Amino acid sequence: MGTGELGRVYQEGEVIIRQGKTGDCMYEIQDGKVEVIQEISGKEVRLAVLGKGDFFGEMAIFEHDVRSATVRALGEVRALTIDKRTFLRRITEDPSLAFRIVERMSHRIREMNRELARLKT
Amino acid sequence: MQIHKTRKFDSKKHGLHIKLKTSGLNLENNSRVGVIGSGPAGSFFSYFLLDLAKRVGINIQLDIFESRDFSAPAPAGCNMCGGIISESLVQTLATEGINLPPSVVQRGIESYTLHMDVGRVVIDTPLHEKRIGAVYRGAGPRGIKEKKWGSFDGYLQDLAMEKGAHLIQARIKDIGWDDKWPQIKTSTGLEKEYDLLVVAAGVNSPTIKLFQNTDYIPPDTTKTFICEYYLGEEGVENCLGSSMHAFLLKIPRLEFAAFIPKGDYATVCMLGKKINKELVQSFLENPEVKSCVPPDWNMNHKACQCYPQINIKGSKKAFSDRIVFIGDCGVSRLYKDGIGGAYCTAKAAATTAIFEGISAHDFKKHFWPACKRIEKDNRIGKIIFFAVGLVQKVRFARRAVFRMVIMEQKNKSGRKRMSMSLWDLLTGSAPYQEVFWRMFHPFFFIRFFWNIAVAVFPFKRKRFQKRTYGYR
Ligand SMILES: Cc1cc2nc3c(=O)[nH]c(=O)nc-3n(C[C@H](O)[C@H](O)[C@H](O)COP(=O)(O)OP(=O)(O)OC[C@H]3O[C@@H](n4cnc5c(N)ncnc54)[C@H](O)[C@@H]3O)c2cc1C
Numbered sequence: 001m002g003t004g005e006l007g008r009v010y011q012e013g014e015v016i017i018r019q020g021k022t023g024d025c026m027y028e029i030q031d032g033k034v035e036v037i038q039e040i041s042g043k044e045v046r047l048a049v050l051g052k053g054d055f056f057g058e059m060a061i062f063e064h065d066v067r068s069a070t071v072r073a074l075g076e077v078r079a080l081t082i083d084k085r086t087f088l089r090r091i092t093e094d095p096s097l098a099f100r101i102v103e104r105m106s107h108r109i110r111e112m113n114r115e116l117a118r119l120k121t
Numbered sequence: 122m123q124i125h126k127t128r129k130f131d132s133k134k135h136g137l138h139i140k141l142k143t144s145g146l147n148l149e150n151n152s153r154v155g156v157i158g159s160g161p162a163g164s165f166f167s168y169f170l171l172d173l174a175k176r177v178g179i180n181i182q183l184d185i186f187e188s189r190d191f192s193a194p195a196p197a198g199c200n201m202c203g204g205i206i207s208e209s210l211v212q213t214l215a216t217e218g219i220n221l222p223p224s225v226v227q228r229g230i231e232s233y234t235l236h237m238d239v240g241r242v243v244i245d246t247p248l249h250e251k252r253i254g255a256v257y258r259g260a261g262p263r264g265i266k267e268k269k270w271g272s273f274d275g276y277l278q279d280l281a282m283e284k285g286a287h288l289i290q291a292r293i294k295d296i297g298w299d300d301k302w303p304q305i306k307t308s309t310g311l312e313k314e315y316d317l318l319v320v321a322a323g324v325n326s327p328t329i330k331l332f333q334n335t336d337y338i339p340p341d342t343t344k345t346f347i348c349e350y351y352l353g354e355e356g357v358e359n360c361l362g363s364s365m366h367a368f369l370l371k372i373p374r375l376e377f378a379a380f381i382p383k384g385d386y387a388t389v390c391m392l393g394k395k396i397n398k399e400l401v402q403s404f405l406e407n408p409e410v411k412s413c414v415p416p417d418w419n420m421n422h423k424a425c426q427c428y429p430q431i432n433i434k435g436s437k438k439a440f441s442d443r444i445v446f447i448g449d450c451g452v453s454r455l456y457k458d459g460i461g462g463a464y465c466t467a468k469a470a471a472t473t474a475i476f477e478g479i480s481a482h483d484f485k486k487h488f489w490p491a492c493k494r495i496e497k498d499n500r501i502g503k504i505i506f507f508a509v510g511l512v513q514k515v516r517f518a519r520r521a522v523f524r525m526v527i528m529e530q531k532n533k534s535g536r537k538r539m540s541m542s543l544w545d546l547l548t549g550s551a552p553y554q555e556v557f558w559r560m561f562h563p564f565f566f567i568r569f570f571w572n573i574a575v576a577v578f579p580f581k582r583k584r585f586q587k588r589t590y591g592y593r
Contacts, residue, residue, distance in 0.1 A: 003227065003228045003229065003358075003384065004222075004223035004224070004228055004254070005229055005251070006226060006252060006254055007229075007251060028215040053218065081248055082212045082216055086213070087216060093465075094465075094468055094469070094491075096472050097213070099176065100217060
């Protein structure tokens with residue numbers, strides 16, 4: 001890891017968050033790629049590949065539920081953890097901090113709708 | 122309340138009178154905003170104002186005036202600071218989509234080393250992750266051999282310009298009011314009138330004196346000391362590593378001092394009362410300080426040094442119709458995370474201007490509460506620093522703190538109340554209020570007093586000294 005690189009490095013194939021486990025943080029990818037996988041009846045389905053500037057694990061911050069998917073490093077990945085407590089404190093002081101997250105989540109819903117429509121036709 | 126008309130200069134005569142379209146005290150399409158200063162406060166404000174304006178669908182013409190050139194080394198490009206970007210700010214900026222790149226961050230900090238006369242102890246970052254950045258505000262110290270990293274202030278300025286801010290590289294030398302519109306005049310003779318004037322000039326320039334006949338009340342400040350030593354990348358790695366070295370030493374008038382590792386240099390930062398050459402010398406000659414530097418280190422071989430002012434009590438009135446003071450020249454966080462404070466006030470001013478309006482009433486209702494929250498927290502911070510000052514003076518109290526931290530660091534599973542309190546206090550990662558409540562927790566008290574008893578009791582102390590931690 002370079003002297004000025006922030007966050008933590010995960011090696012190829014390393015699981016960053018695991019489906020079904022509880023979590024109290026989200027992650028912002030600083031460098032590299034991760035795959036988002038859902039395990040359905042013992043089979044792995046890749047839902048998405050995320051890269052630099054993307055975030056994941058945000059659902060654990062808003063919901064009191066376990067992680068809905070597993071996120072695994074695709075090659076070497078550097079990610080920064082964002083604590084639930086820090087995030088929620090800041091967001092109560094400044095709700096506009098949530099704009100970017102809401103924007104991305106809305107973008108993901110749009111993509112899911114498109115995928116759903118494709119599957120239904 | 123209104124800022125009185127002080128020096129009114131005739132902009133029509135100077136041929137640059139621009140008729141503004143805005144009628145009420147709101148920002149509308151094509152409103153003009155002038156920002157004095159492109160330090161963190163000015164650049165954050167410009168970035169967020171333009172971002173929010175785009176979201177609500179209005180076009181704002183924003184000029185930032187900056188007298189420094191952040192690509193230049195030494196004072197010409199530097200806003201004199203320790204250059205620590207706090208854990209909470211790194212996370213908040215990442216949430217905003219601003220990920221500080223390794224081309225700007227010279228070193229990710231992974232621990233704090235607390236030096237006291239009774240010993241030293243390393244407090245690791247809670248998640249064993251680098252979430253604190255050490256940066257240079259400008260291009261580096263005087264005589265820098267090779268520019269390997271970019272300026273932090275330059276990076277933020279570029280972000281603001283990418284959003285559409287127009288940079289005017291000039292110093293504002295006069296302020297006036299034409300009817301109710303603020304006007305500025307630069308050293309290059311340019312005059313302009315704005316719907317909103319944002320003052321982000323910090324406390325280290327004479328700019329805030331331009332407002333002395335107005336109802337703006339400037340913050341209280343005190344003198345500090347910063348200097349830079351060239352150690353080379355290897356030297357920094359070997360002597361300091363990726364740890365910020367904080368010193369709680371019993372030196373009269375010294376409140377806090379730190380050695381901050383950068384790329385090729387180490388920054389020394391000192392806060393205290395009436396800092397002068399003698400105080401600096403007595404700190405640099407301290408054996409605990411000398412243990413952090415190479416044996417052939419010469420304390421007189423500084424690359425750069427300065428005595429900047431720091432905001433220690435925020436402005437009591439930092440807004441009026443069409444004008445708002447953000448960052449250090451308004452309200453800032455006490456001693457720690459001033460850049461985080463600049464972010465908070467800049468963001469509060471930007472959201473107020475876009476969503477609420479730009480009258481004194483709007484700023485009082487929507488911007489001022491964010492400043493008051495910081496000021497309230499600073500008052501709690503003062504109580505904590507008073508307590509830390511007492512610990513600094515009493516040897517057995519220092520021993521008790523040291524012992525408690527060592528025990529906590531060795532015990533991997535238990536709650537680390539002292540370590541976490543010191544971590545948050547030294548890094549500025551959490552509000553002082555949170556540190557306060559952690560410190561005034563009954564368990565914390567019981568443990569602390571138990572450790573004081575152990576530190577005072579000579580038999581125990583002897584055993585403690587021999588066995589584990591190498592008391593001097
Ligand atoms: C010794 C010391 C150590 C510190 N360490 C840290 C630290 O480690 N971490 C941290 O977060 N904070 C630290 N701070 C605090 C931090 O430096 C300030 O809180 C922060 O710089 C405030 O940002 P600002 O934008 O309000 O002001 P500034 O950074 O001072 O920026 C003001 C800008 O306005 C420009 N300007 C002023 N007047 C004019 C004019 N008339 N025309 C055009 N341009 C003008 C200046 O050139 C400058 O660029 C430290 C402060 C001191 C004194």
